[in-house]
Amino acid sequence: MKALSVNHLSFAYAEGDPLVISDLSFDVEEGEYVSLIGHNGSGKSTLAKVVTGLLGFRFQGSVEVFGLSLSKSTVREARKNIGLVFQNPDNQFVGSTVEEDIAFGLENHSVPREKMQGIIDTFAKEVGMEAFLKKAPEGLSGGQKQRVAIAGVLAMNPRLLILDEATSMLDPSGKKEILSLIHRLKKENPSLAILSITHDVEEAAKSDKVIVLNAGKKIEEGKPVDVFKDQKALEAIRLDAPFVYRLANALRERGIDVPSDIVSEDALARWLCR
Amino acid sequence: MPIAYRNVSFVYSAGSPFESAALRGIDCAIEPGSFLALVGRTGSGKSTMVQLLNALLVPTEGEVVVDEYVNSPDKKRRTKKLKGLRKKVGYVFQFPEYQLFLDTVEKDVAYGPKNFGATPEEALKKAHEALGKVGLDSSFYERSPFALSGGEKRKVAMAGILAMEPDVLVLDEPTAGLDPEASREMIALFKEINAQGTTIVLVSHDMDLVLECATRLIVLENGKIVKDGDPSSLFEVDLESYALEEPKVFAFVDALRKLGMSISPDGISNVETLAEKIKEAKK
DSSP states (O other): EEEEEEEEEEEEEEESSSSSSEEEEEETTTTOOOEOOOOOOSSHHHHHHTTTTTTTTTOOEEETTTTTOOOOTHHHHHHHEEEEEEEOTTTTSSSSSSSHHHHHHHHHTTTTTTHHHHHHHHHHTTTTTTGTTTTGGGGGGGHHHHHHHHHHTTTTOOOOEESSSSSTTOOHHHHHHHHHHHHHHHOTTTTTTEEESSSSSHTTTTEEEEEETTTTEEEOOOOOOOOTTOHHHHHHTTTTHHHHHHHHHHHHHHTTOOOOTTSSHHHHHHHHHH | OOEEEEEEEEEETSSSSTTTTEEEEEEEEEEOOOOOEOOOOOSSHHHHHHHTTTTOHHHHOEEEEEETTTEEETTTSSSSHHHHHHEEEEEEEESSGGOOOOOSHHHHHHHHHTTTTTTTTHHHHHHHHHHHTOOOOGGGSSSSSSSSSHHHHHHHHHHHHHEEEEEEEEEESSSTTOHHHHHHHHHHHHHHHHHHTTEEEEEOHHHHHHHHHHEEEEETTEEEEEEEEGGGGGSOOOOGGGGGOOOHHHHHHHHHHHHHOOOOOOOOOOOHHHHHHHHHOOO
């Protein structure tokens, strides 16, 4: 089943303004991990807001969430299936402690108090924050705050997780924390669909499918190995290829003929030392 | 302009139950024109160290000297008027674009020089020069900083500091959140500013950035300097024990060496220099 289906979507912030998203179509299947990459200002974050109905319904084309076409009358129902994690860990921490923050969404959905504590404990544990339940956000690192945000979203039992630059404000260790959490979640829950909006190409290289967005248009879609092999095309739209692709290209430019099926650092090192 | 930390210690909330030492006996000199990277885990004292530089904090012990300015707990030694120091040391905080506040780009950039006594015309001239340096042309002058992309906002914030013509520029995670192209532009800008004589102190967790830019590296741990040297000496340091990532190029050199290739990390700072070294090693 399609978790998300975007068909000929176009969007502008106001009438007469330039299109921020232009005739965009793509699908995210159930259980699929899709990365949507593009530079600052390519329309990525606008897309996250449009497909969750946060920017109203004045878009052209259609957005379907698990078969339900997004509109004013369906948005509440559609959102029940979506968990959205934003970029800035400080802006989305609403509780005064970790457990209150995880409880926030549950309270909004009138989950009875007796049930709530169990759910909070389960998801705090899931993201490795069970020892911090009574802690205030001031004492947490960025990565820990994002883990709490993810726990709050998971507690709502989403079938589609949308990450809008969820790691871009974190330091390298925070980034690692979140990415390993996401990969673990996916393993434990094979039907969970993930749409990660990012400009971290190292992250995108580890997803099932990559969609490249430029000026609101899709310019490439495919497996990471197919998308990242064309470094020049990526640079032309202000993106880098992942490290291993850049190094392989730099070696080819120097006459070392790295085979195109080498797409991991380990494999490249072994090939060079064979 | 020479900078010296002389036996500097700093204790937060001294004398209270929450007392905690952030720096312990820091001794170091920073040569004019250098590009110094300050690295270490969160809480290692990096931010405290740079905040002493323009007297946002006063040391608990010891003194920090920047040219004729002395930042010391001893009131007799401490320079009375610090405004000039604030002009000398420009500080670009993390996510500086959150501090933009005026309604046009040129007004925002001209705000600093005006504060330091420039006439409105002079301030505007400096603002235009600084915007030119960061690559924003006159079509940006009248635009609202809030309607720009993330990368452009970051450039406006940088220009706001450059317009004050600092001798020392402190950069705190300057490329965080930027896309690769915007990062590349920023890195080129830092190198150019540094080549023109501005001393740069870079605070970052991004070891690839550090290796690419810095000419000297200090590792802080628990408020003390534990390593001080050439960035390529990083190869020998167990970075993980300081919660730092190994630069990608060094991790790759490591992997090659383990597999038996004879390759030295000296002079490797990015993918291009790495590829060059591999080519030499394979001959």
